[in-house]
Amino acid sequence: MGSATSELPAQRTPLADAAETGLKIVVVGGFGAGKTTLVRSVSEIRPLNTEEVMTQAGQGVDETAGVERKTTTTVAFDFGRISLNQRMVLYLFGAPGQERFWFLWDRLFSGTLGAIVLVDTRRMEDSWYAIDRLEHLKTPFVVAINRFDSDEPQFSLDEIRQALALKDHVPMVDCDARVRSSGKEVLITLVDHLYALALSQEGTS
Amino acid sequence: MSRKPVDIGDPDRLYTVTGGRSEADDAFDLVTLIVSECEPTAGMQSEHTRILELCRHPTALVEVSAELKLPITVVRILLGDLHAMGKVSARHPRAAESVATLPETALLQEVLHGLRNL
Ligand SMILES: Nc1nc2c(ncn2[C@@H]2O[C@H](COP(=O)(O)OP(=O)(O)OP(=O)(O)O)[C@@H](O)[C@H]2O)c(=O)[nH]1
Ligand SMILES: [Mg+2]
Numbered sequence: 001m002g003s004a005t006s007e008l009p010a011q012r013t014p015l016a017d018a019a020e021t022g023l024k025i026v027v028v029g030g031f032g033a034g035k036t037t038l039v040r041s042v043s044e045i046r047p048l049n050t051e052e053v054m055t056q057a058g059q060g061v062d063e064t065a066g067v068e069r070k071t072t073t074t075v076a077f078d079f080g081r082i083s084l085n086q087r088m089v090l091y092l093f094g095a096p097g098q099e100r101f102w103f104l105w106d107r108l109f110s111g112t113l114g115a116i117v118l119v120d121t122r123r124m125e126d127s128w129y130a131i132d133r134l135e136h137l138k139t140p141f142v143v144a145i146n147r148f149d150s151d152e153p154q155f156s157l158d159e160i161r162q163a164l165a166l167k168d169h170v171p172m173v174d175c176d177a178r179v180r181s182s183g184k185e186v187l188i189t190l191v192d193h194l195y196a197l198a199l200s201q202e203g204t205s
Numbered sequence: 206m207s208r209k210p211v212d213i214g215d216p217d218r219l220y221t222v223t224g225g226r227s228e229a230d231d232a233f234d235l236v237t238l239i240v241s242e243c244e245p246t247a248g249m250q251s252e253h254t255r256i257l258e259l260c261r262h263p264t265a266l267v268e269v270s271a272e273l274k275l276p277i278t279v280v281r282i283l284l285g286d287l288h289a290m291g292k293v294s295a296r297h298p299r300a301a302e303s304v305a306t307l308p309e310t311a312l313l314q315e316v317l318h319g320l321r322n323l
Contacts, residue, residue, distance in 0.1 A: 012259075012272070014261075014262035014263075014264070015238070015262055015263045015264065016262075016263075017262055017263065019238055019263040019296075020238065020263075020296045020301035020303070020304070021238075021296070021298060021299055021300075021301050021303075021304045022234070022235075022236025022237065022238055022265050022296075022298050023236065023298065023316065024235065024236055024298075042323070048267075048268065048271035048272075049271060050267060050270040050271040050274075050276070050277065051276055051277070052276055052277040052278065053276050053278065054278075079267055079271075081265075081268075082319070082320070082323065083319075084315065084316055084318075084319025084320070085315065085318075085319050087301070087303060087304070088304070088315060088316070088319065089236075089238075089265075090316065090319070090320075091235070091236050091265060091267065093235075108235065108277075109235075111234060111298060113313075113316070180323075184320060184323050187320050188317065188320050188321065191313055191316050191317050191320060192317065194313050195310060195313040195314065195317065198308075198309040198310045198313055199310055201309070202308060202309070202310055
């Protein structure tokens with residue numbers, strides 16, 4: 001196999017031999033919102049990159065030819081890893097939030113615990129589609145505002161909630177994706193939210 | 206189990222790596238942990254050798270894909286073969302007894318605990 005880059009880590013950090021369960025959380029956001037930075041800051045390994053190539057057949061009809069079209073899309077994503085304990089390992093996936101990638105998502109990321117929508121307030125409209133889609137898929141999520149230095153004027157969380165038309169129950173949190181403790185807080189905010197949802201479900205069933 | 210067509214852009218490479226097949230089994234999730242059940246042997250397909258070396262310790266499918274620089278779908282095919290030959294075992298998400306029997310809240314508590322200890 002010719003390797004595409006010479007960046008392969010000299011030594012891998014293997015998982016514990018007792019590791020038996022992989023869990024998933026997705027970080028979604030617009031271009032340059034800080035997804036890779038966030039994954040890197042909390043991951044125990046340097047973020048790795050891979051891709052999936054998908055052929056979508058018979059999705060709609062070609063308007064000009066009136067025949068079924070087959071389209072091939074490559075979606076690249078990076079990911080990091082957090083060993084939660086000897087048995088459980090959490091994978092964090094950073095993925096683009098653009099509309100044209102969404103049909104891949106159900107398949108790539110099915111079974112995720114939940115999602116983090118990373119927002120750059122200079123380009124809030126970049127997150128509209130992702131939020132819409134997560135609501136539609138009923139994937140629980142939190143919104144993390146990545147505060148860049150040049151982020152002026154500083155919108156308050158309430159203003160951002162309005163701009164994103166976010167429901168009241170969706171947690172929002174400020175963060176600096178470069179800082180490990182901040183990234184960790186974002187993850188905890190999400191899992192706290194998931195816990196509350198699970199608790200109310202267990203109460204009703 | 207649905208089988209989906211794949212197209213990795215370079216048909217020759219796909220043909221070589223997967224023996225001409227272009228359908229992947231969805232049995233392996235991105236975070237299914239793969240564990241080698243044996244050592245590679247001489248004359249084995251080089252991708253199989255690399256996988257068996259990599260998975261001496263549990264390794265998620267997505268990590269195998271990143272390390273081998275092969276698309277997910279191709280790795281699924283390779284793993285399917287190795288699994289069918291009994292050369293690797295698969296630890297599927299939440300299939301382990303210690304997790305499968307946990308209520309969602311207990312599972313999430315373990316996740317929270319792990320994150321707080323970071
Ligand atoms: N000042 C500041 N810079 C940041 C912050 N987060 C990320 N950056 C920088 O912003 C740039 C984009 O960050 P990435 O993490 O690559 O963003 P991304 O969402 O992965 O980008 P794409 O994968 O290209 O869509 C990088 O140069 C980061 O160093 C932040 O909180 N503050
Ligand atoms: Mg990135």
